[in-house]
Amino acid sequence: MAQTSLDNLYKNSIILDHCRFPRNSSPISKIDFSGNAINPFCGDEILFELSLNDHFCIEEIRFEGEGCAITLASGSMISDHIKGMSIEEVSVFTEKFRLDMQTNSCKSFHNESDIFVLYDVMAFPVRIKCVLLACSALENLH
Amino acid sequence: MINIDQIRNDFPILSRKINGHELVYLDNAATTHKPRSVINSLVDFYENHNSNVHRGVHTLSMEATDKFEEAREKISSFINSQTSQSIIWTRNASESLNIISYSWGNKNIGEGDEILLSPMEHHSNLIPWQELARMKGAKIKFLSLNIDGTLDLSNIDELITQKTKLVSIVHVSNALGTINPVKELCEKAHQVGALFVLDGAQSVPHMSVDVQDIGCDFFVFSGHKMMGPTGIGVLYGKMEILEEMDPVFTGGEMVLEVTYEKASWADIPMKFEAGTPNIADSIALGTAVDYLQNIGMENIHDYEKSITSYALKKFNTLESEGVTLFGPKSSDQKGAVFSFHIPNIHPHDLGTILDGMGIAVRTGHHCAMPLIKSLGVSATARASFYVYNTMKEVDTLIDGIKSAIRYFGDGSN
Numbered sequence: 246m247a248q249t250s251l252d253n254l255y256k257n258s259i260i261l262d263h264c265r266f267p268r269n270s271s272p273i274s275k276i277d278f279s280g281n282a283i284n285p286f287c288g289d290e291i292l293f294e295l296s297l298n299d300h301f302c303i304e305e306i307r308f309e310g311e312g313c314a315i316t317l318a319s320g321s322m323i324s325d326h327i328k329g330m331s332i333e334e335v336s337v338f339t340e341k342f343r344l345d346m347q348t349n350s351c352k353s354f355h356n357e358s359d360i361f362v363l364y365d366v367m368a369f370p371v372r373i374k375c376v377l378l379a380c381s382a383l384e385n386l387h
Numbered sequence: 388m389i390n391i392d393q394i395r396n397d398f399p400i401l402s403r404k405i406n407g408h409e410l411v412y413l414d415n416a417a418t419t420h421k422p423r424s425v426i427n428s429l430v431d432f433y434e435n436h437n438s439n440v441h442r443g444v445h446t447l448s449m450e451a452t453d454k455f456e457e458a459r460e461k462i463s464s465f466i467n468s469q470t471s472q473s474i475i476w477t478r479n480a481s482e483s484l485n486i487i488s489y490s491w492g493n494k495n496i497g498e499g500d501e502i503l504l505s506p507m508e509h510h511s512n513l514i515p516w517q518e519l520a521r522m523k524g525a526k527i528k529f530l531s532l533n534i535d536g537t538l539d540l541s542n543i544d545e546l547i548t549q550k551t552k553l554v555s556i557v558h559v560s561n562a563l564g565t566i567n568p569v570k571e572l573c574e575k576a577h578q579v580g581a582l583f584v585l586d587g588a589q590s591v592p593h594m595s596v597d598v599q600d601i602g603c604d605f606f607v608f609s610g611h612k613m614m615g616p617t618g619i620g621v622l623y624g625k626m627e628i629l630e631e632m633d634p635v636f637t638g639g640e641m642v643l644e645v646t647y648e649k650a651s652w653a654d655i656p657m658k659f660e661a662g663t664p665n666i667a668d669s670i671a672l673g674t675a676v677d678y679l680q681n682i683g684m685e686n687i688h689d690y691e692k693s694i695t696s697y698a699l700k701k702f703n704t705l706e707s708e709g710v711t712l713f714g715p716k717s718s719d720q721k722g723a724v725f726s727f728h729i730p731n732i733h734p735h736d737l738g739t740i741l742d743g744m745g746i747a748v749r750t751g752h753h754c755a756m757p758l759i760k761s762l763g764v765s766a767t768a769r770a771s772f773y774v775y776n777t778m779k780e781v782d783t784l785i786d787g788i789k790s791a792i793r794y795f796g797d798g799s800n
């Protein structure tokens with residue numbers, strides 16, 4: 246873990262920006278689904294609330310988090326990324342992204358949203374769970 | 388006086404580079420490094436004396452038994468126990484506390500009885516009592532805490548009453564560094580006929596401990612926090628109490644006479660040591676005690692006190708940057724453990740940044756979740772020192788914290 250990868254991680258203005266100014270943090274008009282997850286080792290917590298439109302796609306989304314910069318940035322980025330998806334598409338996404346992060350085999354996501362910068366966290370294996378807490382919260386949607 | 392350079396030379400791992408930097412190891416409250424003599428002692432056992440103990444007339448078995456029992460003697464005199472029979476080998480402090488709870492607690496705690504703890508207990512000295520209280524319908528009470536992280540004893544006489552059957556307290560807090568007035572607490576417990584259990588996991592590695600002087604009924608600690616191997620710990624108990632206790636584990640080694648119907652127990656300490664013990668690690672823990680005594684526990688304590696004073700001064704300079712240091716602010720009341728919080732930087736992010744500079748600190752709740760919550764934070768960063776750490780490493784830590792603050796502040800280095 247050289248200083249350069251550390252620089253990638255924290256000096257990456259995209260991560261710090263999401264951490265300081267989380268997207269989608271305002272209350273939404275109705276809540277059709279919600280899901281949360283807690284990391285028992287550190288107490289970090291993430292909550293998603295979302296509403297669906299007539300085509301059963303995410304219309305509004307709210308994200309709330311408590312934790313480290315990686316956890317917060319990941320929650321914020323993912324909340325942007327999944328807007329407009331159906332619940333089925335969300336679960337396809339979490340499965341794919343989780344696999345990417347855990348196996349380091351492929352990077353399925355590119356410039357379509359900010360989440361591609363989260364791949365930098367793979368250089369810090371103990372912090373991958375911080376990225377994936379948001380996926381766990383989405384897997385708990387009900 | 389101690390020679391730090393010489394001490395550091397005894398620890399092979401201290402010459403490791405971490406992320407291109409010299410290792411600054413400040414996670415000693417979690418576990419400590421091992422001097423070469425302890426590592427060699429493990430190798431020597433397996434290469435030259437390996438055998439089971441108490442079971443054979445052949446030479447190796449006798450050698451192993453002698454070394455194993457000699458280690459028990461070393462531990463015994465290290466904490467000034469009346470007899471080495473009072474020293475029971477366990478895996479760690481947690482197992483020792485569980486044995487007290489399952490064995491003594493099961494027999495002696497009943498409905499309505501009270502167990503008194505401090506609010507700064509490690510989960511290991513909290514959950515075994517919670518479980519016992521739940522099973523028996525007993526009640527757990529907690530001492531109060533002053534703002535500075537010391538115990539508030541002003542209401543102690545309301546808390547220790549005729550209902551109190553057991554008082555169990557941490558000697559030195561792993562989360563705040565607080566050194567507790569254990570002799571006074573022990574006396575209070577005995578006044579109402581309660582037993583006094585002392586969790587020495589963070590005290591016995593750093594200061595001289597005399598169980599007879601303190602008067603505690605039980606004393607527990609872990610080898611790995613005092614330069615010994617993992618997987619070996621100690622339960623000290625007063626003989627008259629151990630005599631009355633039943634074993635928690637049964638099987639080989641712990642019996643006197645066995646028929647197909649029943650068994651009678653071996654003498655203490657064997658009664659509590661079912662099965663083949665952790666022979667090599669016990670012996671190596673004895674070697675760790677030799678190493679510590681060679682430096683001298685008073686010397687270790689004095690040196691660490693000077694580190695504490697220096698680090699307290701240094702942390703003071705960080706106050707203007709918003710850094711909060713938890714726990715007592717005087718080296719008389721505090722071991723070299725520094726739990727702190729920086730606004731807008733989560734401890735895990737700080738931990739990762741410091742690791743990039745070769746500095747190992749612990750981040751999280753330090754197995755004291757209720758305490759950390761009561762401080763108003765979900766986690767802290769903790770730097771904990773040992774006798775092989777230097778004043779320069781205090782500076783490195785403080786510089787590291789400062790540059791992390793700049794990192795998160797405006798992104799500059």
Ligand SMILES: Cc1ncc(COP(=O)(O)O)c(C=O)c1O
Nearest residue numbers: 479480481509511561588589609
């Ligand atoms: C004060 C205190 N008590 C008990 C323990 C438990 O020690 P172990 O995990 O070795 O059983 C620790 C270790 O973190 C501790 O710091």
